[in-house]
Amino acid sequence: MILAGGQSVIPALNMRLNEPAVLVDINKVPGLGVIEEKGGVLRIGALCRHEQVRKSVDVSAHAPLLTKALAHVAHPAIRNRGTFGGSLCNADAAAELPACVLALGATLNVESAEGSRAIAAEDFFFGFFETALEEGEVLASIDLPVLGATGRHFFDEAARRRGDYALAGLAAAARVEGGRMIAPRFAFISCGDRPLLAGALGELVATRYPDAPAEDEIAEALARDLEPPEDAVTSSAARMRIATVLAARAIREFQQNGGRA
Amino acid sequence: MTEAARFSPLDRPNSYVGRSVSRPNAAGLVRGRGRFVDDLTLPRMLHVAFVRSPHAHARITAIDTAEAAKMPGVVRVATIDDIRDYCSPWVGVLDHLKGIKSAPQPPLADGKVFSQGQPVVAIVAASRAQAEDAAELVDVSYEPLEPVTDPVAALEPDATVIHPELGDNLCFQRGIDAGEVDRAFAEAAHVVETTMRFNRHTGVTLEPRSILCDFDPSERALTLYMSVQCPHMSKNLFAKHLGLDENRVRVVCGDVGGSFGIKIHTYPDEMTAAALSVMLERPVKFVADRLESFVTDIHARDHDVSARMALDAEGRVSAIEMDDLTGIGSYSVYPRTSGIEANQVLNLTGGPYAHKNYRARARVVFQNKNDMCQYRGVGHPIAVAVGEHLMDKAARMTGLDAAEIRRRNFIPEDAYPYTAPSGAIYERQSHHACLEKLLEACDYKGLRRDQSAQRESGVYRGIGLASLVEITNPSPAFYGVGGARIASQDGCTLRLDPTGGVTLATGVTEQGQGTETIVAQVAATVIGIDVNDIRVITGDTDAVPYGGGTWASRGAGIGGEAAFQAGKALRWNILGVAATILQERAEALDIRDGCIVNAKDGMERMPLSELGRIVYFRGDTLPKDLAPELVVTRHYTQNQYPFCFTNAAHACHLEVDPATGLIRLLNYWVVEDCGTVINPKLVAEQTRGGVVQGLGAALFEECLYSGEGQLMNGSLAEYLLPMAGEMPDIFVDHVTTPTATSELGAKGVGEAGTAGAPAAVMNALNDALQPFGVEMTDMPFTPEKVLRALGRIGGGGED
């Protein structure tokens, strides 16, 4: 098992939920901690710490969605250690970053002894803590398209405490070009067994632009897109309700110029 | 002029009473130099881990420990049959709680388990990790029995009886019927009614329960290094149940990383660890981890209350009636019992108000859950929330403002000492003064203006008030009269050392709340020396006077008064010796800043170090019959009232987002009256810490059990503690009404914050929800419940 920031692995070991025979520490592997922008693509190394990404000027210029989202990821001590790649590989449906890369249409660059391959974010998250990574594969970096002049980013979530996993959250991205909204992607947190891209909502919003759909239409679309889990405190219905409210907020922001996060 | 008045004004060089002296032990703690139990390693030390019951209620049919015993490092695998002869069971009852009953509680499960987490098998190994590895190989066979989890169902005639020998599941019940309640309701102009639910939660200490037991067979002596609130109580209990001579049991308590009432009870795993040390004749350490803490540290609250209040046409309360049902787990906790909390709910509901007619019933019920017992605020948060919610409902019904209806109902200023219909006696309270100061501090009128303005733009803010009484400085009436060997008195020993410094040993204990600072401040003030010249010893039963330790907000009031009296005695002894040496009348001398001076003009006569040098090393120069005594001990028991009640007024300001159900705390204010304020900073921090725990109860914390008695959120990922990010600024101010029961005049302040905050939050929330015409009384107030109450999800109305 790979050890990156250890902020998910170590608690699991502490609780005896996991007893791997071997832990492979990748923290000293060179080249995995770099952030750079080249030709319209922002590359983030898998070992970049949450705090490093949050404070990166390149990231706030080209992927402000991440800057915003990372403020909601845990607390400073955890952000100083936890890694971008670790969060994606951990594939927690309640985590912020998996939804962000989904909304941004990122590509995940994976290496193994056999060679490299690139996996689209849509194809990476399989299910409950499950990813497309095969045995022996390591996530090396993540490529994101830069925001650009026509881009729109939105991030918000509802959590009972700052830094908690959200009751429901939304990472969304779109482009507004020539009076049309292109490829709006709404990725929801804590609304399924993995981060979920809300296809029906995306279509509804794109079709209606520049008008905004009414709240019950949003709710209707989301009923098709999402399957929020239920726990002892929060019902599926409450998560759905919050997801709907967040979607309405995102759509409102996208319509205003302020939508450029 | 009383002694206190003479020593308190901040005009002497060593007048520390009333000053925010910094805590001398803080530097060590921030540098990682604390002395916690887990920091200790003894030669030949072993560790114990426990196999705990996964079932809430089951019969044990077989235990196979063969594989575990073969694991590396394992020294001993023990079941009840192995330790039965080393530790006797205990029963958590008190004589003055009439009719309370409980079953004998064994250190390890004896045939049956009654709650998830109950220890069944103990594994002693060279390391904790090895003990845990071996624990996974123990095979316990269970025959599950029906779990009884719902207190209402537990009382049904056909309910499974958890301890059949007790006959039923009712641990304790008590009723009060004072005045003419029926008549008051019949004649009332207004009646308000409510049902309320108080969530089960727990005190999450940064340092978990920890004990290191070191048995010396040569003297049959046991030393217990413990993270504990009451070392002398523990000494007695371990001696009693391990069959040891109490004089040979020593409890040593170093730094404690929070206790809040968690570390004041008898826990089977700790008893087992001690029994194993005796059995193996080796040191045995047990440190609970966070996961086992959640299932075994005592839980708190878990009350269902229905209540109503009768008022006359002017909004004056004429009667209160309430019924409290509380589930306490499978045993009444030893030795304080699990009946005290409900008892206090009855004693305190409606406390600040001058109503004459009161009827209340409490039923305390066994269930197959973790045990419930005294946690910070014991009963107060329930009593305060019930009374204050009814008060707000009454305000809405009568059209009076929330502040005004309280003013009308407070016990009149000239009525003290006042006996409440519950029997509680208040020496003197300052409800009016606290409320007026509070309203000014929070700019109550401004808040109300802001509230209406914000509502126009769809922002929903609420203001909640709560007035309360708090039990502090208990007399022996709390536990002693019930037969428990829990001291309500406490002592302080002071020794003038040759250097002129003073060593202070006290029976009250330091849990992180600053007790050591408080007693040093008091003693330094009274003696007349620099507070930094006092070295404080607490927590070691071989070294400190016999005392009760930390409970019921008594450290400053009881321990402080003992320090005050000891300081006076030492001062007189010093002045007597000085008078002889200086050929002066003692009355003409004073001690200032570590120096004997002329009382009149302050002229220096002799430093205390010189007096120390003469007394300790040159006794030959002193008159033969002088017999200087530079060590004194004084004890103090508050005996005038059952308790010294304090009072406080709280205000909470919050905002509800009706779209998401999220509640944001905006501000919080407390004006409290703990009598003489010894250290304003410590009083403020005790208040703030208490408020935060109360906010946790109202908004975040809940031990969620399934119907089968399984704790569903037993980790810090799912059990939400209040964290700094959500906490508002908490303003604290004081009204000072010293108690005349002591010279120092200090009452307690440890629990008032926790007592008031749930009520203030609930009232603020319901104030914010007024435009929607809904009310919430089911804590904690989660987004889920808010959305349901608002009808945004589900069928609408409260579930």
Ligand SMILES: Cc1cc2nc3c(=O)[nH]c(=O)nc-3n(C[C@H](O)[C@H](O)[C@H](O)COP(=O)(O)OP(=O)(O)OC[C@H]3O[C@@H](n4cnc5c(N)ncnc54)[C@H](O)[C@@H]3O)c2cc1C
């Ligand atoms: C108290 C607390 C609160 C938290 N709150 C949040 C929160 O609000 N939101 C949130 O999103 N996260 C939260 N986290 C999780 C945190 O963000 C973790 O850092 C992150 O999920 C995992 O990153 P890591 O680098 O620590 O990975 P590790 O813990 O080291 O690894 C996680 C998993 O990913 C695998 N892995 C790691 N790196 C790679 C790689 N390069 N290639 C292949 N596999 C890899 C590991 O084998 C393991 O299975 C919290 C954690 C804690 C302890």
